[in-house]
Amino acid sequence: MTAPKVLVVLTSHTKLGDTGKPTGWYLSEFAHPYSVLSAASVSLTVASPAGGHSAVDPSSIDAAKDDSISTNFLNSESTKPLFESTRPLSEFVGNPSAIAPYSAIFFPGGHGPMFDLSISPESQQLVREFWDAGKVVAAVCHGPAALANVKLSDGSLLLQGRKVTGFTNAEEDQVGLSSAMPFLLEDKLREAVGDEGKFEKAEQPWGEKVVVDAGGRLITGQNPASAKGVGEAILRVITSPLEQH
Template identity: 65%
Template sequence: MAPKVLIVLSSHSELGTTGKKTGWYLSEFAHPYKVLKDAGVSMTIASPSGGAAPLDPSSVEAAKDDSVSVDFLHNNSALWEVTHKVSDFLGKADEFDAIFFPGGHGPMFDLPLDKDSNALIKEFWEKEKVVSAVCHGPAALVNVKLGNGELLLKGKQVTGFSNSEEDAVGLSSQMPFLLEDKLKEAGTKYDKTGDWGEKVIVDGRLITGQNPASAHGVGEAILKAIKA
């Protein structure tokens, strides 16, 4: 039977007080999707609200010369235009091999506070499934508490979008928190490379990537982990 991965997108579309739109980031979904699909992995797409999950328009512009993302954008819109609700999968972690959170600024606003998402991540982890995220996607993990009352991320080696990268895109003041800071506050062993460089960290069943350049590598790490 083909391995199965649950991919969770943000439902949040407003970029702080800028008046601009945000959401999930195109290349951070497109590249892992291609890696997994080419390997025969079955994927199901969810979001906190269900229905259409907002695609960050700036990520479309950023990926205009990236053939993988352009192809994904033009041929797979049904994936994000009709998503399932995250709550639909509570109690169903055994049906999947992994859960994956693409980034974009949207996840910073809704996923850390979403009770269903937090409960689902807890369930996946305690059922010994792979938990993975890239760029701002690790924001979904920062508040997840396990059955023993400890944060899932405590003591884990992780990466995620860095403070210097957030400063570089001029959005630090618009974020509800800085992801690098929050990951450190959660008790992680946070690590990063230079701005926009590829960085993927695998700590057992926990897989994180720093930024858009890390998305392909995260997809490969997920595939390796679920085939192990």
């Protein structure tokens, strides 16, 4: 049996709005799912809109200074190439044979995706192609920004009528970046799911929350604390038969 493969999509965006601060992808939100998946022999390929180097948010490095899984991931010669030499999304979009080996697509967070992946036509098309092929679509923290505007082949929103989670308004307020965002993710996700869907969140800000919907095909996590759980959910689904939904 061939080991499952996951396509990870990182941001190519590096500027945090008009704050003058750098941004990118959030270290622990890639490192912890990677740790879970790689330990189970799942192969990961990494892509980004621009390809090449994808910047990690410096604030996430500082936040993870006591997190050995994240620091080892950042500094290991075996994992550095994952984010130093990402493949451009254009290699996969509109190319069924390129995505055929993958069981899932996964979007780590960080504020970067709010600026590029949320509006990237290539990213949105790739998500639609994964979904149409019956594969898993997963994201954590700000990663669900990449899903919010995705339309399916029938013109409906991917998230319409679904249960999802993502970085909340309260959490954005607490990090003091609500005014720097192009939109508030919780608001955007609530709009996308509509009246028949549901935005779910932990009882308290920063609590772990992982939401699995669509028979296991849609997996979202709220915040950094949810990253490991998202990795575990991806692993559970891609190594067992999907429900029809």
